[in-house]
Amino acid sequence: MAAVAGALIVASQLVAGDRQGTDDAARQAVQQVAPSYRPWARRLVRETAPDAERALFILQGMIGALVLGTAVWRLGRTGEADA
Amino acid sequence: MEGYLPAAHALGWTVAAAPFLVHSTAAVRRATGGTAGGRMRLAASGAFVLLLTSLKLPSVAGSSSHPTGTGLGAVLVGAPVMPVVALLVLLFQALLLAHGGLTTLGANVVSLGVVGPWIAVGTHRALRRAGLGELLAVGMAAAAADLATYGTTALQLALAFPQEEGGIGASLAKFLTVFGVTQLPLAVVEGVFAALVWRAVAARRAPLTRRGLA
Numbered sequence: 001m002a003a004v005a006g007a008l009i010v011a012s013q014l015v016a017g018d019r020q021g022t023d024d025a026a027r028q029a030v031q032q033v034a035p036s037y038r039p040w041a042r043r044l045v046r047e048t049a050p051d052a053e054r055a056l057f058i059l060q061g062m063i064g065a066l067v068l069g070t071a072v073w074r075l076g077r078t079g080e081a082d083a
Numbered sequence: 084m085e086g087y088l089p090a091a092h093a094l095g096w097t098v099a100a101a102p103f104l105v106h107s108t109a110a111v112r113r114a115t116g117g118t119a120g121g122r123m124r125l126a127a128s129g130a131f132v133l134l135l136t137s138l139k140l141p142s143v144a145g146s147s148s149h150p151t152g153t154g155l156g157a158v159l160v161g162a163p164v165m166p167v168v169a170l171l172v173l174l175f176q177a178l179l180l181a182h183g184g185l186t187t188l189g190a191n192v193v194s195l196g197v198v199g200p201w202i203a204v205g206t207h208r209a210l211r212r213a214g215l216g217e218l219l220a221v222g223m224a225a226a227a228a229d230l231a232t233y234g235t236t237a238l239q240l241a242l243a244f245p246q247e248e249g250g251i252g253a254s255l256a257k258f259l260t261v262f263g264v265t266q267l268p269l270a271v272v273e274g275v276f277a278a279l280v281w282r283a284v285a286a287r288r289a290p291l292t293r294r295g296l297a
Contacts, residue, residue, distance in 0.1 A: 008138065009134070012138045021147055021182075022148045023084050023183070026240065029257060030240065033257060041085050041086030041186045042085060042086065043181050043184070044085075045177070046181065056179055057137045057180070058137070060136070061134050061137030063133060064130045064132070064137060068280070075284060
């Protein structure tokens with residue numbers, strides 16, 4: 001399961017590539033509805049470079065897949081006697 | 084989205100999220116202090132959110148978006164646990180990826196960690212009572228949670244930016260269109276993933292009782 005999930009994570013990042021994300025779409029919609037609105041706060045964190053962002057998303061997904069696989073495996077192994 | 088919710092709205096949603104987070108902390112403590120099975124289910128739920136929110140899926144509209152993953156966790160370990168899980172994932176993405184944002188954290192906890200999970204639990208219960216199979220009920224609950232999360236985000240933006248003509252309703256329709264085109268197919272994908280993971284857990288002969296709903 002972890003291997004399939006890993007392949008899926010990498011593939012999703014490569015296929016989706018640099019397409020506009022939800023944040024960008026929402027920002028554009030806000031600018032259309034309220035053109036005079038100016039955000040009152042700036043990012044504390046600098047926007048990550050596309051390749052680094054991809055790598056961080058893959059890392060996040062890999063951690064998730066690893067923990068999920070381990071949890072499912074242990075649920076079966078322990079017989080789950082928690083009724 | 085840093086600063087894209089007006090300050091009063093950002094503060095209001097943070098205040099609204101606070102009691103859910105306090106309650107959620109107690110629910111997480113109960114889950115981790117219980118049986119090994121409870122801890123594993125909690126770990127699986129959190130990991131599923133981490134995994135799904137890392138997936139960047141292209142949509143037919145030419146943009147991309149992320150599934151949410153909170154529906155499965157809500158059905159598996161209970162909706163009260165999910166605000167803390169959502170907060171951790173949102174912090175990870177805000178601080179490391181500059182996604183979402185810290186000023187929108189309260190609003191995002193409400194949509195991702197509260198509304199989505201409770202919609203999932205309600206959908207799952209209703210479908211099971213209607214006689215649907217477990218797998219289908221879980222899948223549809225996860226899809227409903229995904230749509231409810233983005234629907235709530237659209238409502239939050241509409242409340243903050245009502246259109247001059249048509250007010251909040253017109254604005255809500257616009258934001259729902261923005262998210263809906265991308266999110267509808269993703270909700271189906273999320274439902275399928277959730278059902279597959281549920282089946283994997285069931286195949287390990289784990290009892291799939293809902294926990295922590297009190």
